[in-house]
Amino acid sequence: MSLVLGPVLRHVGDTTAQVWVQTESAGTVEILGCSATTFEVQGFHYAIVAVAGLEPDTATEYQVHLDGVRAWPEPDSPFPPSVIKTRGPSSVDRHRVIFGSCRYPKTGDAKIDDKLGLDALDCYADRLTHLPVAEWPDALILLGDQVYADELTPEVRRHLAGRRRNRHGQRPPDEVVSFSEYEGLYRHSWGDPEIRWILSTLPTAMIFDDHDIRDDWNTSAVWRAEINEKPWWRDRIRAGLASYWVYQHLGNLSPTELADDPDYRRVRDAGGDSWPHLAELADRADSEVDGDKGLRFSFRWDLGRSRFIMVDSRNARILDSGERMMLGEREFGWLEDQLGDVTELDHVVLGSSLPWLLPPAIGDVQTVNEIAANRSGLRGSLAEKVRQAADLEHWAAFMKSFLRLTELIVAVASEPANGPATVTVLSGDVHHSYAARAEVPGRHTARIHQLVCSPVHNYVPGFVKPVFKLGWSPRAARLTRRWARRRGSPELPISWRNLNGPLFGNTIAALNLQGRRAEVVFEQPRGSGELVEVARIPLTDYN
Template sequence: MKPGTNAELLIGPLLRRVVGTRATIWVETSAPALVRVRAGDAGGESHTFTAFGHHYALVVVEGLAPGTTAPYEVFLDGSLVWPEAGSQYPKSVIRTRDRDDGAQPVRLVFGSCRETTQHVTARKLPPDALDAYARRLMLADEPAPDLLVLLGDQVYADIPSPAVKRFLSRHRKDGHDGPAHEVVSYEEYTQLYLESWRDPEMRWLYASVPSVMIFDDHEIIDDWNSSAAWRDDIKQQSWWTERIASGLASYWVYQHLGNMEPDELAADPVYQKVIAAEDATEVLHDFAIGVDANGGYQWSFALDVGRTRLVVLDNRCNRVLDPERRSMLPPAEWEWLADQAHGDYDHLVVGSSLPWLLPPGVHHLEAWNERIATSPRPRVSAFAERVRRAFDLEHWAAFHQSFDALAALFARIGAAPSGPSSISVLSGDVHHSYVARALFGARVAAPVHQLTCSPVHNQVPSFMRPMLQVGWWRIPATVARALARAARVAAPSVRWRKVAGPYFGNAVGTLDHDGRSARVTIEGTTTDGALRTVAAVDLAS
């Protein structure tokens, strides 16, 4: 704590968005405070807002010079709190692109599924790939990325670390009816972020590289919104209302808030209500309950970096689960996606926490399962639902119409005379990494690839590895397709083939765009915590 202030910096700063000559910095503090950020002659300030007994601010820094790198400082009530005194880490900086940045290269670093580095279990996890990347970036031997794209499972509410489990035991009163070893309340969610985001290397990385984030299921619970039957069952749990309210409210505060650029913040009705309230607890609680019950809030977002268009999709919260019209996105969001996919850019990147292209054998199995889950015979549909939950069969392949709709959109964009030179889908979730290419034929000029990089710090259960490997083999895929055909599942509207992988270790991906060229590199961790290239693929040819 610094003299002159009662507030400390609990989490942050997180450098979230850099747009032109403005940037946003997110912080959590221990008490209400005036947060001021200074980067040379540029700066900004904001009072914290309060929710659930915690204090946060998102500061808009204005007046940055184009094409510059500016170290920045954070002050609470006038006292310097960042950089920390005696820190061994390089200074955090804000990098802006040139005013006319169309010719500048673009670098996106991506990954998903990160259990905190302090997570200790009976299994030994390989080294953390983002930690390894942060340590290498500190050496300044390579260009810093324009954006860190985190594709889900930034925290695990249903698989907390031993330290968080001990907090749950101390925090809860006798007779609490929630799961004994899972996070339920907002206060418990804060422990997940406190533990994960204060990891020293991660703290430096988040403070030094702009980031955007989207949830997957583990921010809430495994298999979240996998089916209408799943929702019917989970709503019978007495603790579910608090879990979903806390999960969505904390996600909005810790992750989604920073996805918005300054102009979007000014137009977001939830943000305006939050900063206007003396205490935003009720605002966020009611918002979360309403979103879960009725939708109406768009978590998906889009942004441009140079000549690259990034569109990040909500694959979880706003799913349509009616068995007769299952869809990854509601109708209005499909229209929004189509609008965003059209425009003047060189490369289209779609962030989807769940892979669009799976191993073909797994794809056909999921499509078969979706069909028989609607069987009029109760025993058959019940069996299909049990299989769906046991093997997590709820990706794009299990939303067959959505899979084909996304394929049609890519075909239309990729075939346009002035279309992009590459289309890439960035995904995670499946705890292994691979590159696959969609085979649209000569009519679609732009190459379309699935780039899956997962996990950052986790591992796939050993019993699932053979299924994921053989899913790419021709004979198992043919058998699975025959099963789907027997259930009267139409063939997918596009074929695809594996280009690289699968790789089952912890990994981080880098997508580089330079003019009309595109290249992806996936790097896995070594036993000593360094990174090595496990896949490198040119994407624009």
């Protein structure tokens, strides 16, 4: 029995932690005296060990034993020991959270890797090896595109071509379809030594975006109808959602939440291959029933006096019913419940893979496109083609949901003086980074921001840069807002402006929270492999 992937440190509390592993065969995984038996999915084996009995405010080194034999750390590892750093009274109001999205793996092809540039998360891992544990961040938040199931590396393409040679055209040679093929993607992306080590020692929260499944996933009802006609799609969506549940979702849950989860209990106790349960789970997650999805992937972490709520803005979409919502009613109700009592909190942070606040001119373009695509005839068909070609499917293209989320954020920001000092939305996806401040008419206690960090490791096409620069132009924003209003867009309850950026290139960001103060720092790798600060923006101490 050997370790294939992991350990990945996931949810961490004051005295508990969740550690995820993938093993080569079935067996028992033990960490710090706590153990779990593996479960099986199509011949692959996984476990989540709920570590208990830790002391608050401590950093505890740990090892992974498989059937009693040490499997981690690996012999002669150049990295420091993996640790579990718990929270507690001394850190209740002081946190550093690093975040980013869109990390394409190294390919081994020099031409492609040179084009991609240095991996910002790799560089951050290297930095941590030279810092004392006390200076390490409290959490890592990955905001989508952890794997690229639709933009395959040359190695994966060659592998799929060999597997598909005798499939008689039933499955395309350049599409990931099966769970085993997704397993290969995760092993490639997470097997990088620096990435594997940093995931073993920083509590990591994850939410997916489109490339984890397929580009433009759930863009519109038309897109869903078209993709569902493809004979291989049902296998693809089952594999994609089931692998996300195994590799990413389970670790987002606390030990109590995981123990109470009926799907996890069914899979854990299957006594053999649990794929039939996961296939049913994936079908339920993908289907719309009474205006809602059958599974919620959104989740919440509390770090002392700060609350982090990660919102699923991809799979939770409601499209088939004609309502066109980013979140169904039940999911929106859950979000409202998480924000229902925020008194005594210093900071509220929402995570959405897709930005809530885009460059204003681009947001207006998406809103106008939604209005046009809702029309019948040639105009509606043309607008739908433009929507899919130009990726016009962010919150601004779901105007009903945009307004509802905006009203919710403004309500939280309007809490009395003992409410939060900031309400912040973290996002990725758009291959440029920025910090935007929302302006709300009237008096509001909390500062409201949109922070975007993208990509961590990916190529930024040259044409993107002038488009996004123009999107932030105040003059362009005034013109597009008038245009959108004439086309039927409602009046927006807020306005927003860019505090810094747009920043292009591979980037990692840190949200620093101390008491009721907050700031964001953007860093980028340079030729030496070191990270260089490119922007530091206060989120509270300005007029």
